[in-house]
Amino acid sequence: MRLLITRPMTTAVEERARAEFDVVIRPETSVLSHEEMICALREYDLVMPTLGDGFDAGVFSEVAEPRCKLLANFGVGINHIDVGAAKAAGVVVSNTPGAVTDATADIALTLILMSARRAGEGERLVRSGDWPGWHPTQMLGQHVTGKKLGVIGMGRIGTAIARRCHFGFGMQVFYNARSEKSPGFDATRLLDLQQLAAEVDFLVVAVPGGAETRHLVNADVLAAMQPHAHLINIARGEVVQQEALIAALQGQRIAGAGLDVYEFEPEVPQDLRELSNVTLLPHLGTATQEVRSAMGHMALDNIAAFVAGQPLPNQV
Ligand code: NAP
Numbered sequence: 001m002r003l004l005i006t007r008p009m010t011t012a013v014e015e016r017a018r019a020e021f022d023v024v025i026r027p028e029t030s031v032l033s034h035e036e037m038i039c040a041l042r043e044y045d046l047v048m049p050t051l052g053d054g055f056d057a058g059v060f061s062e063v064a065e066p067r068c069k070l071l072a073n074f075g076v077g078i079n080h081i082d083v084g085a086a087k088a089a090g091v092v093v094s095n096t097p098g099a100v101t102d103a104t105a106d107i108a109l110t111l112i113l114m115s116a117r118r119a120g121e122g123e124r125l126v127r128s129g130d131w132p133g134w135h136p137t138q139m140l141g142q143h144v145t146g147k148k149l150g151v152i153g154m155g156r157i158g159t160a161i162a163r164r165c166h167f168g169f170g171m172q173v174f175y176n177a178r179s180e181k182s183p184g185f186d187a188t189r190l191l192d193l194q195q196l197a198a199e200v201d202f203l204v205v206a207v208p209g210g211a212e213t214r215h216l217v218n219a220d221v222l223a224a225m226q227p228h229a230h231l232i233n234i235a236r237g238e239v240v241q242q243e244a245l246i247a248a249l250q251g252q253r254i255a256g257a258g259l260d261v262y263e264f265e266p267e268v269p270q271d272l273r274e275l276s277n278v279t280l281l282p283h284l285g286t287a288t289q290e291v292r293s294a295m296g297h298m299a300l301d302n303i304a305a306f307v308a309g310q311p312l313p314n315q316v
Contacts, residue, residue, distance in 0.1 A: 001045035001307055006032055006053055007074075010289060013296030020304065021046075034059065041066040041091075046306065048299050049081070050074040051283075052265075057085040066091055072302045073316075074295055075286070076100050076156075079209035079236055083316055093316040094302040097156060099294040104285040105160035108234045111258025112165075112202050114279045115230045116142040118256075121276050142201070142228060142255065144169055150200030151175040152193065152216065153207030153235065159183050161204055161234075174199055193217075197224040202232060209236025219244035222254065230256045234285055237262040246271045249278055260285055 003023040008014070017023045024044075026032075031052035032040065040047045041055075041063040049055060049071055060066070060082065066089055071081060073095045083093050114120055118141045125131050125139075149165045151158040154175040165171040166185045173187040176196050180189055190196040193216065197203055203225060207213045217231070217240040225231065231254060233240050242263035248254050250271070258279040262268050265283065272278060286292060302312045 002043070003046040003048065003303060004040050004044040005048045006036075006040070007050055009074075009296045010293045012293045013300065016297065016300055020300070021307075038062055041068045041089075044068050046070045046072065046303050048072045048074055048303065051077065052080055055081045055086065057082045060085040060089045060091075063089070070094070070303065070306045072299045072306070074299045077209060077236060078316055079238075092306070092312065094299070094306075094312045094314045095316055096295045096298040097314060099291060099298050100286045101156045101160050103288050103291040104157045104234055105164055107260055107281065107285045108157075108161045108204055108206070108232055109164050109168075111232045111234065111260065111279055111281065112204070112230070113144060115232065115256040115258035116144050116202070120279045142230070144171075144202075146170050147201040148172045148174065148199060150190075150196045150203040152196070152203065152205050152239075153177060153213075154181045154183070154187070154189075155206065155208075157234070158204070158206035161206060162187060165202075171202075193221050194224040197221045197229075198226065200229065201226070202230050205231070205233040205235045205239050207235055207239055209238050213239050215239070215241040217241065217245075219247070222248040225254050227253060228255045230254065230258065232258045234260045237265050242269070242272070246275070249275050252277070 003021040005017060005023060005025045007029055014025055037055060037059045045067055047068050068091055071086060071091055071093045076095050076097045078095050081093055086093050118139050122139055149171045151162050154177040162173045162183060166173050174190050174196055175187055176190055176193055205217060222244055249257060256277040260281045260283055302314055305312050
């Protein structure tokens with residue numbers, strides 16, 4: 001069976017893929033073009049795609065009987081794949097849940113702290129050479145310890161964020177999810193997003209992307225937040241209505257935002273880049289050597305199971 005891996009991987013993952021499979025590892029770091037996706041479905045039995053490789057219904061409709069039988073996604077988020085269209089075309093989809101949880105929760109904490117303590121702004125000040133030196137009222141931010149956290153999407157990552165905030169920072173946890181959770185510490189579910197937004201000091205977005213959650217955090221949710229509150233998004237850019245967020249930040253109707261993801265990634269609007277009260281990271285959620293290797297091995301485990309005719313460990 002021929003395997004296509006759509007991006008360069010860590011050395012460990014590439015070595016294993018070459019040892020176990022008849023593999024082509026695409027050398028480019030860019031997302032697949034439409035033509036490359038058609039070619040992937042026609043010429044390979046197995047494909048390991050990742051973020052931005054948009055296997056939508058249109059792509060599947062152009063390939064009558066795909067040779068490809070498995071899209072083993074590298075990453076937990078599969079909003080770039082139309083799973084229904086894949087299934088209808090006879091293509092199974094798997095992902096890499098769990099491997100990404102702690103690293104992504106760590107980036108959420110990085111953004112909470114950076115946004116609250118104005119760390120990006122402070123770093124820019126020092127680098128500019130214009131820092132006049134310490135004084136008692138310079139660059140005052142927000143205290144994090146003991147504050148209220150709101151998590152939208154209390155799944156693996158949302159719970160890992162809440163755990164860090166509860167045990168590490170003594171924060172009171174509130175959340176919104178489709179079902180009641182028992183995370184093992186006090187956490188209050190609020191069914192209404194605006195009520196959750198109004199309650200907390202830090203509102204963190206951790207739901208999957210896709211049609212169901214697009215613009216879940218809209219102008220009304222942002223308007224419900226308190227003026228000293230911060231919005232953190234480590235999920236998918238499209239979950240937050242970016243124009244409404246920019247307006248809220250420009251009007252200083254919220255204190256700040258920490259973003260790892262963007263609505264039209266990798267495009268980050270000039271209006272957002274010009275604001276000092278927003279911390280901007282380049283989708284670093286899972287970007288550690290260990291985690292990217294763990295994700296690659298998990299995707300390869302799914303491919304190996306498929307080739308052996310066994311149940312997939314992580315079928316979507
Ligand atoms: P997960 O375990 O499936 O958790 C998702 C949570 O969202 C669940 O609690 C689910 O509620 C909740 N949810 C789903 N739809 C909802 C809705 N319409 N309203 C409210 N809650 C909703 O997924 P995960 O592993 O934590 O990953 C979450 C997402 O993070 C991924 O899909 C991915 O897009 C993103 N991510 C980003 C990075 C990064 O690099 N920044 C890295 C990894 C993942 P129920 O449990 O009640 O169904």
